[in-house]
Amino acid sequence: MDSGKENESEFDIKLKQAWEKAQKDKVFRYVLNISNWRVLEGPYKLLAQLNPDRAFRRRTPEHITTMLQPFDSTKFNFTRLPESEIMFKIQNEGYTDIIAVNVSPIEWCHSLIIIKYLQCLPQSITQYSLQKAIEILLLSSSPYFRVAYNSLCAFASVNHLHWHLYYLKHNMLLEYIEVQPYQGSLFLLENFPSKGFCFKLSSSNKIETFVSSIFSLVNYLQKHQIAHNVYVTRAKTISSKEVHDDVRAYVWARKSHVDVKDTTLFNPAKQQ
Numbered sequence: 001m002d003s004g005k006e007n008e009s010e011f012d013i014k015l016k017q018a019w020e021k022a023q024k025d026k027v028f029r030y031v032l033n034i035s036n037w038r039v040l041e042g043p044y045k046l047l048a049q050l051n052p053d054r055a056f057r058r059r060t061p062e063h064i065t066t067m068l069q070p071f072d073s074t075k076f077n078f079t080r081l082p083e084s085e086i087m088f089k090i091q092n093e094g095y096t097d098i099i100a101v102n103v104s105p106i107e108w109c110h111s112l113i114i115i116k117y118l119q120c121l122p123q124s125i126t127q128y129s130l131q132k133a134i135e136i137l138l139l140s141s142s143p144y145f146r147v148a149y150n151s152l153c154a155f156a157s158v159n160h161l162h163w164h165l166y167y168l169k170h171n172m173l174l175e176y177i178e179v180q181p182y183q184g185s186l187f188l189l190e191n192f193p194s195k196g197f198c199f200k201l202s203s204s205n206k207i208e209t210f211v212s213s214i215f216s217l218v219n220y221l222q223k224h225q226i227a228h229n230v231y232v233t234r235a236k237t238i239s240s241k242e243v244h245d246d247v248r249a250y251v252w253a254r255k256s257h258v259d260v261k262d263t264t265l266f267n268p269a270k271q272q
Helices: 010-024 052-056 127-139 207-223
Strands: 036-039 047-050 086-092 095-101 108-114 145-150 162-167 180-183 186-189 196-200 228-235 246-253
Touching: 010 086, 010 095, 010 108, 108 127, 127 145, 127 162, 127 207, 127 228, 127 246, 196 207, 207 228, 207 246
Parallel strands: none
Antiparallel strands: 036 047, 086 095, 095 108, 108 162, 145 162, 145 228, 180 186, 186 196, 196 246, 228 246
């Protein structure tokens, strides 16, 4: 895939049409307006964007005190979404997953994958949810399509199982940065400001193996109450080529943050 051209799959087209319709219907809390951006100097090519509406006009995040916090039906959750915010309903194994707009977007087509949303699952990754998130990423043919997750105590704002998806039309170092082999499809991200773990789809025999490997690490973090962020993106097997012929999943373990997230501060979550 040419990184300079964005080829669109049927999924990309339908997602953009539904998201733009929601924007036209004034479903969002604000009109997405990245008022300024720049790629910072230095070896990491970090992207800085100014989106003040995200800080001041979004819904107040939930008060999070522990990674074991149960789902609370008295707090905001995604079963309360109006139909105008729900773009797609996906029937899977007798359950319904939905893709809904994020009414406080950080980027173009910023949406939420809400897994088995009527089951009211807390914000804790299941292997099923990880599988569905990666399957949805693979429905897109765009190299700019990203899928991400914040655990509780890692700046998740709602304790109801969900993943983020959006398009970020900038090339990222994480698409091709050198990572160190560790075991099987697991690599170590070391030459980066935030050290972490990396999984490559190209190092697995099939998607199910890729998902299972990622989930083994994430499940360990969950069982030991270690806060974490997950970021999945198209990637390159050869950095010098323009073709995005791989998928990488990054997992960052981190110190826990408890209490209500202060949206006026810089909060390093999955995309930061």
